[in-house]
Amino acid sequence: MSATNITPIERESVRAARESARTSVVIIGAGINGISAFRDLAMQGIDVLLIERDDFASGATAASSHMIHGGIRYLENGEFRLVKESVQERNGLLKIAPHYVKPLETTIPIYSTFSGIFAAPLRFLTHKQGKPQERGAFLIKIGLTLYDTFSRDGGNVPRHRFHGRKKSLQQLPKLDHDIKYTATYYDASVHDPERLALDVLRDGDAAHSGAHALNYVEAIGLDDEGVLLRDRETGNEFHVAADVVVNASGPWTDLTNEALGTDTAFMGGTKGSHIVLDHPELLDATAGREIFFEHSDGRIVLIYPLKGRVLVGTTDLEADPREPARCTEEEVQYFFDLIRHVFPTIEVDRSQIVYRYSGIRPLPHHDETAPGFVSRDYRIERRKDAGLPAVFSLVGGKWTTFRALGETLADQVLAELGRQRLVSTVGVRIGGGNAYPRTARRRIEWLRENVGDTQRGRVLFTRYGTRAADVAAFLAEADDAAVVGDALSTRELLWMVENEFVRHVSDVVFRRTDLAFTGDADAAAITAIAEALAPVLGWNAERISAEIDGALTVLAEAHGVDSDESKSHAAG
Numbered sequence: 001m002s003a004t005n006i007t008p009i010e011r012e013s014v015r016a017a018r019e020s021a022r023t024s025v026v027i028i029g030a031g032i033n034g035i036s037a038f039r040d041l042a043m044q045g046i047d048v049l050l051i052e053r054d055d056f057a058s059g060a061t062a063a064s065s066h067m068i069h070g071g072i073r074y075l076e077n078g079e080f081r082l083v084k085e086s087v088q089e090r091n092g093l094l095k096i097a098p099h100y101v102k103p104l105e106t107t108i109p110i111y112s113t114f115s116g117i118f119a120a121p122l123r124f125l126t127h128k129q130g131k132p133q134e135r136g137a138f139l140i141k142i143g144l145t146l147y148d149t150f151s152r153d154g155g156n157v158p159r160h161r162f163h164g165r166k167k168s169l170q171q172l173p174k175l176d177h178d179i180k181y182t183a184t185y186y187d188a189s190v191h192d193p194e195r196l197a198l199d200v201l202r203d204g205d206a207a208h209s210g211a212h213a214l215n216y217v218e219a220i221g222l223d224d225e226g227v228l229l230r231d232r233e234t235g236n237e238f239h240v241a242a243d244v245v246v247n248a249s250g251p252w253t254d255l256t257n258e259a260l261g262t263d264t265a266f267m268g269g270t271k272g273s274h275i276v277l278d279h280p281e282l283l284d285a286t287a288g289r290e291i292f293f294e295h296s297d298g299r300i301v302l303i304y305p306l307k308g309r310v311l312v313g314t315t316d317l318e319a320d321p322r323e324p325a326r327c328t329e330e331e332v333q334y335f336f337d338l339i340r341h342v343f344p345t346i347e348v349d350r351s352q353i354v355y356r357y358s359g360i361r362p363l364p365h366h367d368e369t370a371p372g373f374v375s376r377d378y379r380i381e382r383r384k385d386a387g388l389p390a391v392f393s394l395v396g397g398k399w400t401t402f403r404a405l406g407e408t409l410a411d412q413v414l415a416e417l418g419r420q421r422l423v424s425t426v427g428v429r430i431g432g433g434n435a436y437p438r439t440a441r442r443r444i445e446w447l448r449e450n451v452g453d454t455q456r457g458r459v460l461f462t463r464y465g466t467r468a469a470d471v472a473a474f475l476a477e478a479d480d481a482a483v484v485g486d487a488l489s490t491r492e493l494l495w496m497v498e499n500e501f502v503r504h505v506s507d508v509v510f511r512r513t514d515l516a517f518t519g520d521a522d523a524a525a526i527t528a529i530a531e532a533l534a535p536v537l538g539w540n541a542e543r544i545s546a547e548i549d550g551a552l553t554v555l556a557e558a559h560g561v562d563s564d565e566s567k568s569h570a571a572g
Helices: 012-020 032-043 080-096 119-126 137-150 165-171 193-207 250-259 280-285 329-342 399-417 440-450 455-475 490-499 505-512 523-537 541-559 564-571
Strands: 025-028 048-052 101-110 161-164 181-190 211-215 217-223 226-231 237-240 244-247 270-277 290-294 300-306 309-313 353-360 378-383 390-396 482-484
Touching (some): 012 211, 012 237, 025 032, 032 193, 032 399, 048 193, 048 217, 080 181, 080 399, 137 181, 193 455, 193 505, 217 250, 244 250, 244 399, 270 329, 309 329, 455 490, 523 541
Parallel strands (some): 101 290, 244 390
Antiparallel strands (some): 217 226, 226 237, 270 309, 270 353, 378 390
């Protein structure tokens, strides 16, 4: 989102990469999987350069359902390896990233006892949806019992439980009274996925002096001199030689390979959309649980509370990675219909939507396979042409398994380089998850001792985990003024620029904070952030205006946020 009529000064990090002109590994694509591989390789002492054409964690990684889950529905696909790995990684993330990954109580409303018994085996064998048919209690009981067997890892999460209509409605009185049962089990949610990705990246950056990460830099070619890169802020082009190139571009993997000179057809992603509602009645009706069920068309949907709002998703539609993914009005109506299906007495309307978003899942090419049955597993494709570095293309992958995927990808790169693994990432705490207090009482004590048990201190602790202590110390070193109430201050923005790769207002609004997600990124907040960043990043009045307009345009076009205040600013 650069201002095209302004030429920025080249960043020191880009200049260093251009002048060194050499690394062992270049990773293209800084979503969670590329970032995970970056961290793993850095921990092995490998020189590695991670590049991202936009901001870090700004593509598919930022469009997730905020879930860390074992994938109970993958059992029906026969993907037992993936379910086992996903549950293990979920349990692991609850331990190594407790500042962002939290247990999520999940309830399935059930309307019949035996429905779907005959259709399920056919779906399992053919991976074709056929006529949608609801799964009854018998099938769900089998699935959850099997799911529990994969979850045996020191009792991280409780086993599932079933209730009849009476007890279900006692616990969730706003549920549709036509239900016969509910089934409740536990998975996990990631409250701030972009910040977790950034924490993983910062750990990699700190692990090895030869590990570097650049946002707003794109790969535009591959030749005998190396990978040809372009700084999207200055337009400067330069080569970096490497022994291995990793294409971790997610849904855009084929497009990246095309830029590197190879035609591939690995990907076949589907679009998933979500809306975020400011709806106290619906929030209260969930009782703090995710409501997870199958809609009448056979698609899995979810409703769950997050950050004082209610997240509703998701769709599963064919998508073209060359086109921006957008949550359409038809999808919004679909979400409203499913809310009324589960909570028939609760009214919803478009005025309650504070944010909407859509992304493309990095799924493999799937021909006639129904979208819901496309494998969520991953594989790695290798290509080696004479005189060029080996190119590994990542196909697939999902949020929950990012650590394991990064390890698998790193192992293949290490083998290509003839290097040995030095350390494992299993059990290694991530960023602000280090020394994270486990109990509510200890968290209050930690707040008082490190950042102060105030609203501002709680914001910092939620945003950074135990890294909040370093941030708070930095804020106390000089005058600090509020930018957006208790949510953001001038010195915190300076911290983000110096430590978190911030280059634009949008980086702050969409990925370093949750201001956009919660509906608090209005024109006034965006203007205040731009004006506070200006002296830090050397922006003039023209650049400030371009940054404000750019952030407001993204809010309106990509996220359906088009307030009267935003319109009046654009008109001015």
